[in-house]
Amino acid sequence: MINSKIGQLFGAATNGRRSARTVTDGSGATQGARLLTTDVSPEFAESFRLLAFNLSALHASGAGMRSLLVASAFHGDGRSLTTANLAIALAGEGASVMVVDADGRRPGLGVLLQGNGVASPVGPPSPHPRVVPTGIAGVSAVYGLGVPGARANGIKPSALLAALEEEADYIILDSPPCAPYADAFYLSQLVEGVLYVVRRKAQDFGAQQTIRDQFQRLGVRVVGTVFNQG
DSSP states (O other), rough: HHHHHHHHHHHSSGGGOOOOOOOOOOOSOOTTTTTTTTSSOOOHHHHHHHHHHHHHHHTTTTTOOSSSEEEETTTTHHHHHHHHHHHHHHHHTOEEEEEEEOOOOOOOHHHHHHHHTOOOOOSSSSSSSSSOOOTTTTTEEEEEEOOTTTTTTBBBHHHHHHHTTTSSEEEEOOOOOOOSSSSSHHHHTSEEEOOOOOOEEEEOOHHHHHHHHHHHHHTTTTTEEEEEOO
């Protein structure tokens, strides 16, 4: 019941436009935080391929969706996993994709990629935003964006994203959780849509509703919901 209510909160696109559809990871679990480049179940892989297809269809229909923020309420919901696997699925369809680790609070995208045998930053952390090859055809990663609302090495996130859009077909941002931080709300103003991630278990519905209401006040387009087991 609670998942149904959350799907109603976040599943439909705003302004009456077509939705990216609510997607469930049919594998049951998050595959131990595995990427599609590893040995995952067919159901798990197909759920991301379907999501990638729906986003591509939205873009082809003239509804935008070249830039997307992956958001959720809490730590551990699966934002980094969703960001990486959606990028891999889009690249599998022939698109070029930039994934941006915009979580300046607890960066996890690089750790996830490295843990799955994919290239990630080498050496000590750098304050300078930089593009790093991932070793996955069609996918590059950007690290060092910092905390939204502030300049990163004198570069505004909005200017950085505008530059990245010249280099890739899709830009996908990983973000900090919405419940404890305002960062994702700031970032949502810089992209064309938000994909919302929820763990498939009992949730704090009040917190989810507060987040939905804030996105609505900002006029943010939430294109759909991904449910992760956890």
